[in-house]
Amino acid sequence: MAESVQGYLDAHRDTYNQEFLELLRIPSVSTTPEHAGDVRRGAEWVMERLKKAGVPEVELIETAGHPVVFGTWHAAPGKPTILVYGHYDVQPADPLNLWKSPAFEPTMRDGRIYARGSADMKSNLVTLIQAVEALAAVHGAPPVNLTFFWEGEEEIGSPHAREAIEANNDRLKADAVLSCDGGMEGPNTASLNVSLKGMTGLQIDLRTSSTDLHSGMYGATVPNALQAMAKLAYSFHDADGRVAIEGFYDDVVELSPEERAELAAHPQSEAELLEEAGVSAAWGEPGYSAKERQGARPTIDFNGIWGGFQGEGTKTVTPAEAHLKVTSRLVPNQDPAKISELIKKHALAHAPAGATVTFSNVEHGAPAYTVPRDNPLQATAERVLTEQYGSKPVIERSGGSVPITATFKAVLGLDTVTIGFGLPGSNVHAPNEWFREEDLDRARTVYAAYLSAF
Amino acid sequence: MAESVQGYLDAHRDTYNQEFLELLRIPSVSTTPEHAGDVRRGAEWVMERLKKAGVPEVELIETAGHPVVFGTWHAAPGKPTILVYGHYDVQPADPLNLWKSPAFEPTMRDGRIYARGSADMKSNLVTLIQAVEALAAVHGAPPVNLTFFWEGEEEIGSPHAREAIEANNDRLKADAVLSCDGGMEGPNTASLNVSLKGMTGLQIDLRTSSTDLHSGMYGATVPNALQAMAKLAYSFHDADGRVAIEGFYDDVVELSPEERAELAAHPQSEAELLEEAGVSAAWGEPGYSAKERQGARPTIDFNGIWGGFQGEGTKTVTPAEAHLKVTSRLVPNQDPAKISELIKKHALAHAPAGATVTFSNVEHGAPAYTVPRDNPLQATAERVLTEQYGSKPVIERSGGSVPITATFKAVLGLDTVTIGFGLPGSNVHAPNEWFREEDLDRARTVYAAYLSAF
Numbered sequence: 001m002a003e004s005v006q007g008y009l010d011a012h013r014d015t016y017n018q019e020f021l022e023l024l025r026i027p028s029v030s031t032t033p034e035h036a037g038d039v040r041r042g043a044e045w046v047m048e049r050l051k052k053a054g055v056p057e058v059e060l061i062e063t064a065g066h067p068v069v070f071g072t073w074h075a076a077p078g079k080p081t082i083l084v085y086g087h088y089d090v091q092p093a094d095p096l097n098l099w100k101s102p103a104f105e106p107t108m109r110d111g112r113i114y115a116r117g118s119a120d121m122k123s124n125l126v127t128l129i130q131a132v133e134a135l136a137a138v139h140g141a142p143p144v145n146l147t148f149f150w151e152g153e154e155e156i157g158s159p160h161a162r163e164a165i166e167a168n169n170d171r172l173k174a175d176a177v178l179s180c181d182g183g184m185e186g187p188n189t190a191s192l193n194v195s196l197k198g199m200t201g202l203q204i205d206l207r208t209s210s211t212d213l214h215s216g217m218y219g220a221t222v223p224n225a226l227q228a229m230a231k232l233a234y235s236f237h238d239a240d241g242r243v244a245i246e247g248f249y250d251d252v253v254e255l256s257p258e259e260r261a262e263l264a265a266h267p268q269s270e271a272e273l274l275e276e277a278g279v280s281a282a283w284g285e286p287g288y289s290a291k292e293r294q295g296a297r298p299t300i301d302f303n304g305i306w307g308g309f310q311g312e313g314t315k316t317v318t319p320a321e322a323h324l325k326v327t328s329r330l331v332p333n334q335d336p337a338k339i340s341e342l343i344k345k346h347a348l349a350h351a352p353a354g355a356t357v358t359f360s361n362v363e364h365g366a367p368a369y370t371v372p373r374d375n376p377l378q379a380t381a382e383r384v385l386t387e388q389y390g391s392k393p394v395i396e397r398s399g400g401s402v403p404i405t406a407t408f409k410a411v412l413g414l415d416t417v418t419i420g421f422g423l424p425g426s427n428v429h430a431p432n433e434w435f436r437e438e439d440l441d442r443a444r445t446v447y448a449a450y451l452s453a454f
Numbered sequence: 455m456a457e458s459v460q461g462y463l464d465a466h467r468d469t470y471n472q473e474f475l476e477l478l479r480i481p482s483v484s485t486t487p488e489h490a491g492d493v494r495r496g497a498e499w500v501m502e503r504l505k506k507a508g509v510p511e512v513e514l515i516e517t518a519g520h521p522v523v524f525g526t527w528h529a530a531p532g533k534p535t536i537l538v539y540g541h542y543d544v545q546p547a548d549p550l551n552l553w554k555s556p557a558f559e560p561t562m563r564d565g566r567i568y569a570r571g572s573a574d575m576k577s578n579l580v581t582l583i584q585a586v587e588a589l590a591a592v593h594g595a596p597p598v599n600l601t602f603f604w605e606g607e608e609e610i611g612s613p614h615a616r617e618a619i620e621a622n623n624d625r626l627k628a629d630a631v632l633s634c635d636g637g638m639e640g641p642n643t644a645s646l647n648v649s650l651k652g653m654t655g656l657q658i659d660l661r662t663s664s665t666d667l668h669s670g671m672y673g674a675t676v677p678n679a680l681q682a683m684a685k686l687a688y689s690f691h692d693a694d695g696r697v698a699i700e701g702f703y704d705d706v707v708e709l710s711p712e713e714r715a716e717l718a719a720h721p722q723s724e725a726e727l728l729e730e731a732g733v734s735a736a737w738g739e740p741g742y743s744a745k746e747r748q749g750a751r752p753t754i755d756f757n758g759i760w761g762g763f764q765g766e767g768t769k770t771v772t773p774a775e776a777h778l779k780v781t782s783r784l785v786p787n788q789d790p791a792k793i794s795e796l797i798k799k800h801a802l803a804h805a806p807a808g809a810t811v812t813f814s815n816v817e818h819g820a821p822a823y824t825v826p827r828d829n830p831l832q833a834t835a836e837r838v839l840t841e842q843y844g845s846k847p848v849i850e851r852s853g854g855s856v857p858i859t860a861t862f863k864a865v866l867g868l869d870t871v872t873i874g875f876g877l878p879g880s881n882v883h884a885p886n887e888w889f890r891e892e893d894l895d896r897a898r899t900v901y902a903a904y905l906s907a908f
Contacts, residue, residue: 031767092769098665156767197670201768210732211552212884216651216783216854219755220747221727223737226756226778230687237681273675278664278774281808283677293674301673302680303771304762309779313485313610314655314817315546316781316855317757317883320732324680325763327770329670354735363768400670401770429771430666 005452008134009444017440019049020126023088024106024115030066030089030156039066039152042088046125046150047071053133054141055148061168063160066152072171073132075141080377080454083147083172083414085404086125086180087154090117091429098431111437118435119422124180125150127421127443135448144454147174151404154181157199157363158404165411176377177408178450182398182420183428187436189267190385190393193418194373195295198330199401200340200365201303204347206232206322207356212308213318222318223354226307229322232357235350236300236326240286243300245346251333255296262395263291268424276425295397299329300343325361329399336365366403369416377417384450385419388442419450459902462588463895471894473503474580477542478560478569484520484543484610493520493606496542500579500604501525507587508595509602515622517614520606526625527586527602529595534831534908537601537626537868539858540579540634541608544571545883552885565891572889573876578634579604581875581897589902598908601628605858608635611653611817612858619865630831631862632904636852636874637882641890643721644839644847647872648827649749652784653855654794654819655757658801660686660776661810666762667772676772677808680761683776686811689804690754690780694740697754699800705787709750716849717745722878730879749851753783754797779815783853790819820857823870831871838904839873842896873904 009016028042029035043060046069050058054073061068066089074081093103093116101107106115135142149172151161165172185191208223238244255263270290274282284293293299307322309315328339344359351357371378385393398418405416421443427433463470482496483489497514500523504512508527515522520543528535547557547570555561560569589596603626605615619626639645662677692698709717724744728736738747747753761776763769782793798813805811825832839847852872859870875897881887 031769032765092763092765094763094765095666199670199770201770208733211881211886212549213731214854214883215753215755215757215781216653216852217748217878217882218727218731218733218853219783220738220751220753220853221724221736221744222731222733223735224756226759227687227691229759230684230756233681233684234688270675273672277667277672277676279662279676279808280810281677282675283808284674290675294671297674299669299674301669301770301772302678302684302762303669303769303773304764305680305683305776306760306764308756308758309546309548310758310760310777311486311546311548313815314779314781315485315757315883316653316655316755318755319757320884322759323764325768327669327768329673354733354737356734361767398670399672399674400668424671427665428671429668429769430774432665 005134005138005448006445008137013441016130017437020123020440021106023122023126024117025104027104028089028152029092030153031092039089043067043069043152046088049129050148053129054136061164063164065160068152068164069148069150071148073142074145076143076145079144080175081145081147081173083149083174083177084128084180085149085177086121087151088122088125089152089155090120091155095431100432108437112434113437114432114434116433118433119183119426120428120433121181121420121422123422123435123440124420124443127440128180128447131444131447131451135451143452147172157366159364161404162407162411165407169411172412174414176375177414177416179402179405179416179418180420181402182418183422185394185396186267187423188389190389191396192382192385192393193396193398195332195370195397196368196405197399197401198334198336198366198368199327199403200330200336201327201363202340202343202359203361204324204326205358205360206351207320208354209320212320215316215318219318223352225319225322228352228355229307229324231352232347232350233302233324236346241284242286245300245342247342248298251335252298252331253333255292260292263295263397264289266291266394294399296331298331298334301327301329303327329401330368332368332370334368336367340365366401367406369405369409371415371417375415375417380453381417381419381450384446384453388446388449419446459588459592460899462591463898463902467895470584470898471891474577474894475560477576477580478571479558481558482543482606483546484607485546493543497521497523497606500542503583504602507583508590515618517618519614522606522618523602523604525602527596528599530597530599533598534629535599535601535627537603537628537631538582538634539603539631540575541605542576542579543606543609544574545609549885554886562891566888567891568886568888570887572887573637573880574882574887575635575874575876577876577889577894578874578897581894582634582901585898585901585905589905597906601626611820613818615858616861616865619861623865626866628868630829631868631870633856633859633870633872634874635856636872637876639848639850640721641877642843644843645850646836646839646847647850647852649786649824649851650822650859651853651855652788652790652820652822653781653857654784654790655781655817656794656797656813657815658778658780659812659814660805661774662808663774666774669770669772673772677806679773679776682806682809683761683778685806686801686804687756687778690800695738696740699754699796701796702752705789706752706785707787709746714746717749717851718743720745720848748853750785752785752788755781755783757781783855784822786822786824788822790821794819820855821860823859823863825869825871829869834907835871835873835904838900838907842900842903873900
């Protein structure tokens, strides 16, 4: 057995970093059917890696979609059981032409590893398993009881996770969930997440004529689907950026003065946030800081629009149809199904004369999630992060959504503590996603410390 | 020699119709570089067909783009010289999935031949040549002097036609142009075109951030390119459908009461026009009838929009860029360059905060064109159409643009008479374009009658 966990991690640094690159090369894009085989390869890679780490029971839980990699290592009687959650799937890489190096060929530049999934969240997945391996190598077994649940459909809204959790209810009993799907405030500043936004989404399909038309013959006299969609899309916000859907804010709970103060304590200024995003002006609901809007105010987001001719040159067509992908990020107390209905109602009520509106790709949706501040595993996370980073973590209300946390609560009664290592500006869900090589070391050390703290 | 021109045409009906299908099978799409070889095949087919018809001098005039098929048959001393104009190129066929039969495999359904280019305008091109062949077969030579100028770039705005016309100034001397690029009011109602709209166009490229962003991290706080583009696009019209660009209508000449009466005499009602277009409501500038808007009022048309994620499912991205293809149909006295500048000025002035607007695919543009009512070849057309259809043609102000007519006027001093046979609703520039088989007979007969009327 090795002398210390850190010594073991240091000795295996090169191999461990290479393993990360190996997983990044598997394009486990869950959205697109043509990558289904790659997603399965990703699952198999994770399964083999768990076995190699010493996890005694490992299997794939099959679903109607992509499989869950499941494992248990319960060898610490009297200690808590932690259900480790994360996902091995990634977002699509398009638009491909904006990547400076191939999305699935990890490339090192200036200490950063560029690849789809590097920050979200193959780094966390790989380093957590490596930390477990190191703990077991030094102590004979992990110092807490661990159950692993790595899903392959997080990036498409976890459509089959609930079913898998319900079917394996017994085997998933634990004290809390440790989600690896998160990030830190900065290279030397930890964050402790206390809430995640919910989400719902759909596609608006608008039609103005039975077929595309010659713009010279009809453009002056009939509705243009693109003009109608522009009008409809614009109606979703007022001129100041506030969502203009009737009833949208009805169930939103305002932050308390203490909660606002916590968010105001974040070291990142609004100007820094804009610079990090590469934008020249802020936008969004008036009356709230950027951090408040990001973490505690619901949004309507346009994710895609298309219609008519997109090629080089000119095509003088009056398009018959236009499409808009809309998602809404939700805060606690908002019901995804209700918001989905409000979006539909708004679209139908604001469809211009001559435009027919229908909906497709309607997401099931998930509510927001809040971690109770007094959960013991959350308190331990705060203590370990304070020790590891040398200062208290900033309190984070995530603008992102990990819908499965609400499912863990509903089905298993478990709260979720989040520890992950991606940094702001790492182009998650965008071209040129990156993760700092040195944060692989940090992640392994912090995960090992957390799992040893009980 | 055959007894009568009509007898000759009747005897060759099957062969002639087959020739039409042959030309339709050549995908001579001028817009997309990958079809360059097909466009040339189209040119060669037309050249060979002219030779076969007996045209003594035929050649390809090369340009920096697609070639012009040029020919002369001057064997009627003392008679007028007619410069026959048309194009052998076609619009792109996309969206391909909306075609009920392949765009370049002509398919007969209910007496209609479905194929890209069937109405616009391979029908007119083929039947004109066949009429010339029949006239020559009966009379030994055509009864007027003919010069042929078939271009291959009409659908991309004739970028090299002016150069070709200037370079061949001498050989193009004529009394007027007969353009085959037009259509009829209805199966039994001829139209006589007295004006064509001009056109200009460009692409608006809008950017809000340096890269696509995670909508959870940034969607609540930074501009969304799709939302910004929707706002910008919507600003181009007022709520009633009038163009809201400052100065846009400044140079427009109002129709006289007589001209309004001529347009009001059209047999097609607005309700019929909407039904033909497959739309449920009219749209456009208030204060004018549909026919007036179509023929005599300028427009801003959106031809394409895109940005963000267009695939199946959901991608929670805050898109960094959006694109909008805009064209403007112009009426007499409007300057394309001036309108192009007004569009740019409007887009720059109305770009939302945080959005950067640039332009690409800026078209050279072409002014509108009006045929003098007293031109002798126009008067002859009116007489022949009246004889052939049994009633006076309706006066047509085309909403379409044939920019080259303005070039013929400027470079050669020639006015353009238009005779073509496509019908309203034939899906020109749209999926499932069609041409009635029986109108192939009509077109040959009318063209032969017109060329014999001098």
